[in-house]
Amino acid sequence: MLMERLPRLRTELKLDAVIANGENAAAGAGINGGIVKGLLQSGVDAITLGDHVWDQRGWESEIDDFPKVCRPANLPGACPGADHVIVNVKGFRLAVFTVLGRTFMGMKAECPFIGADQMLRKLAGEADGFLVEAHMEATSEKIALGWHLDGRAVAVLGTHTHVPTADACVLPGGTGFMCDVGMTGPYASVLGREVKPVVEKFLDGMPRKFEVAEGDVRISGAIVEYDETQKRALKVELLHMKRGR
Numbered sequence: 001m002l003m004e005r006l007p008r009l010r011t012e013l014k015l016d017a018v019i020a021n022g023e024n025a026a027a028g029a030g031i032n033g034g035i036v037k038g039l040l041q042s043g044v045d046a047i048t049l050g051d052h053v054w055d056q057r058g059w060e061s062e063i064d065d066f067p068k069v070c071r072p073a074n075l076p077g078a079c080p081g082a083d084h085v086i087v088n089v090k091g092f093r094l095a096v097f098t099v100l101g102r103t104f105m106g107m108k109a110e111c112p113f114i115g116a117d118q119m120l121r122k123l124a125g126e127a128d129g130f131l132v133e134a135h136m137e138a139t140s141e142k143i144a145l146g147w148h149l150d151g152r153a154v155a156v157l158g159t160h161t162h163v164p165t166a167d168a169c170v171l172p173g174g175t176g177f178m179c180d181v182g183m184t185g186p187y188a189s190v191l192g193r194e195v196k197p198v199v200e201k202f203l204d205g206m207p208r209k210f211e212v213a214e215g216d217v218r219i220s221g222a223i224v225e226y227d228e229t230q231k232r233a234l235k236v237e238l239l240h241m242k243r244g245r
């Protein structure tokens with residue numbers, strides 16, 4: 001749906017840059033080169049990933065072929081893939097990177113707060129602004145990171161929990177914030193998976209295959225308006241579209 005609709009959306013909404021988290025773009029788990037190419041062709045400028053970064057076999061040897069894709073910045077340094085992407089937005093160099101949370105998440109990752117500070121320091125001379133993706137389970141961790149980076153990032157936007165939140169705002173220091181921008185995918189589902197096996201697993205605890213659902217596909221995201229002169233976000237808004245709109 002994103003590939004189909006994005007070319008028109010870019011014009012209609014006057015979007016200067018589009019960032020997509022693609023960690024579940026390959027049938028619900030990970031990503032591959034073909035999908036990356038499709039997303040970039042449809043008008044995505046940079047693709048971030050999350051805890052499902054390595055779910056597709058072989059992607060670890062392919063990721064370095066795609067300079068517009070970055071894996072989470074606070075993974076161990078030996079991991080393949082770039083830790084950020086710089087998007088040139090009409091001359092404004094927007095550095096994009098993701099940090100993984102450590103609360104209720106299994107993946108081996110360094111502290112996201114210290115990790116984000118290190119990225120800001122490392123990229124200070126190369127970037128005019130930072131879009132930080134908080135790929136985290138706990139809303140408290142996302143909100144704390146937003147405040148931690150307030151005044152130092154264009155926006156801190158949450159992903160991973162799939163459900164768009166109603167807290168889009170600009171923090172006092174000028175950083176745009178939203179706990180979760182929501183899932184682009186099927187909403188007649190449990191976080192994108194078919195309802196029945198998930199409900200059954202909650203009932204009896206037995207393992208089951210969770211297929212990707214198909215009903216009620218929507219695009220969800222956040223639109224950030226940023227003023228380069230004032231160096232602050234002016235507005236953050238939820239973008240949430242059903243098919244047929």
Ligand SMILES: [Fe+2]
Pocket residue numbers: 023050051052135159160
């Ligand atoms: Fe995730």
